[in-house]
Amino acid sequence: MLGTVQFGLLAACVVLFVPMGMAGWHLSRNKVLFFSGALFITLAIGVHLTPYFPSVSDFVTSVSSSSSSNSVNVVVDDRDACVSLLHEIDWEVKPKRDFDPLNNNSMNYDKFWSWRRSTSVDSCEFQRLKKHDVMDLLNGSWIMVAGDSQSRIFALSLLTLVLDSKRLETVRESLFKRHSNYHIVVDEIGMKLDFIWAPYTTNLTNVVMDYKQNRVYPDILVMGSGLWHMLHITNASDYGASLLMLKSSLTSLLPITPDFSTDGPVTGSVSVRSPHLFWLAMPTLVNSMLNTPEKKEKMNNLMSGEYERELQSSNMLRQFGGPFQLLDIGSLSWSCGIRCTDDGMHYDGVVYEAGVHIMLNALLIESHQKL
Ligand SMILES: *[C@@H]1O[C@H](CO)[C@@H](O)[C@H](O)[C@H]1NC(C)=O
Ligand SMILES: *[C@@H]1O[C@H](CO)[C@@H](O)[C@H](O)[C@H]1NC(C)=O
Ligand SMILES: *[C@@H]1O[C@H](CO)[C@@H](O)[C@H](O)[C@H]1NC(C)=O
Numbered sequence: 001m002l003g004t005v006q007f008g009l010l011a012a013c014v015v016l017f018v019p020m021g022m023a024g025w026h027l028s029r030n031k032v033l034f035f036s037g038a039l040f041i042t043l044a045i046g047v048h049l050t051p052y053f054p055s056v057s058d059f060v061t062s063v064s065s066s067s068s069s070n071s072v073n074v075v076v077d078d079r080d081a082c083v084s085l086l087h088e089i090d091w092e093v094k095p096k097r098d099f100d101p102l103n104n105n106s107m108n109y110d111k112f113w114s115w116r117r118s119t120s121v122d123s124c125e126f127q128r129l130k131k132h133d134v135m136d137l138l139n140g141s142w143i144m145v146a147g148d149s150q151s152r153i154f155a156l157s158l159l160t161l162v163l164d165s166k167r168l169e170t171v172r173e174s175l176f177k178r179h180s181n182y183h184i185v186v187d188e189i190g191m192k193l194d195f196i197w198a199p200y201t202t203n204l205t206n207v208v209m210d211y212k213q214n215r216v217y218p219d220i221l222v223m224g225s226g227l228w229h230m231l232h233i234t235n236a237s238d239y240g241a242s243l244l245m246l247k248s249s250l251t252s253l254l255p256i257t258p259d260f261s262t263d264g265p266v267t268g269s270v271s272v273r274s275p276h277l278f279w280l281a282m283p284t285l286v287n288s289m290l291n292t293p294e295k296k297e298k299m300n301n302l303m304s305g306e307y308e309r310e311l312q313s314s315n316m317l318r319q320f321g322g323p324f325q326l327l328d329i330g331s332l333s334w335s336c337g338i339r340c341t342d343d344g345m346h347y348d349g350v351v352y353e354a355g356v357h358i359m360l361n362a363l364l365i366e367s368h369q370k371l
């Protein structure tokens, strides 16, 4: 039965997509955006009418991958091109004016990041969102960040964009209680953020299973794992197997029919869609700076290379046909460099801040918005 429904919707979509793509080919960007808006509304109505339809975004993904391969659809190509350029970020790292040569830790350096200037990157018009824009975008959203300490810093960087400094200080204290969960509601914009301490991939799988049980899903789900596994289990193929389990639990449970309750489509621009999934990749490890002999031994370059390959071959990531959009802390931390870390593993907030802006721009692209 589901097969029939899926086929029907796929057919409807082809009917919609193909003429749009052809018409859109010579249309201005705004018109193309308008068409994609129309498509989205159609999809939303489709979801209302077929409450048991298993997977909106599977369906969107399958359409986008089939249409981008023969480049029938301009919108999708354009979006994919920009998504692939999101990590084109350059860093400027220089000593602070009051540089202390006796204590040359990362605090001694100022860091600035910006998107690389090039015609293709410029044409995507990425932007560092201001507080007001972030609040607009995340208005009414439920964000869940699950993982290890990297995820914790990422959550803090996100909150930095929406909270005032006083509130941020209290958040910082409670968020960094070791190995604990954290929940906050930002009343002004009805935004919820949950941080779930889940250092291993199996913990992430459990988080997903809990959603299944409770039948509630966040709008934005950011996950990441690997460092704990590398240090305590040190077995890349086992890590790969755990990723496959996470992936299959996700694809069977998510993407789900989003909860279009009462005022769904009118509020926050992000909240009306099925969950947006982001994978927070492991940072670049600077072996000589790791702070215990055990870490130096187990978390070596060879091992982190193997872990990275497992992530790729698990096909978790969008670029390999999987559910997660990559937030590549590995490349951001690598390009920021050793002056951006003190322990060779946790990087300065600014690295994760860049990751947050990448995520926000990805959300803008996905929801076809310009500010
Ligand atoms: C959030 O959305 C609500 C409902 O649409 C709106 O009334 C409110 O002004 C928005 N707040 C911000 C900060 O954008
Ligand atoms: C995470 O998983 C590990 C190993 O499976 C388990 O020992 C640990 O209790 C879990 N932690 C949490 C916070 O669920
Ligand atoms: C690594 O993990 C795999 C899969 O779980 C297992 O088959 C293998 O024996 C493990 N290797 C070592 C050296 O423990």
Ligand SMILES: *[C@@H]1O[C@H](CO)[C@@H](O)[C@H](O)[C@H]1NC(C)=O
Residues within 6 Å of the ligand: 104, 105, 106, 338, 339
């Ligand atoms: C700090 O200083 C030491 C010795 O001068 C040097 O070897 C090291 O590379 C410096 N570290 C950073 C992060 O600049």
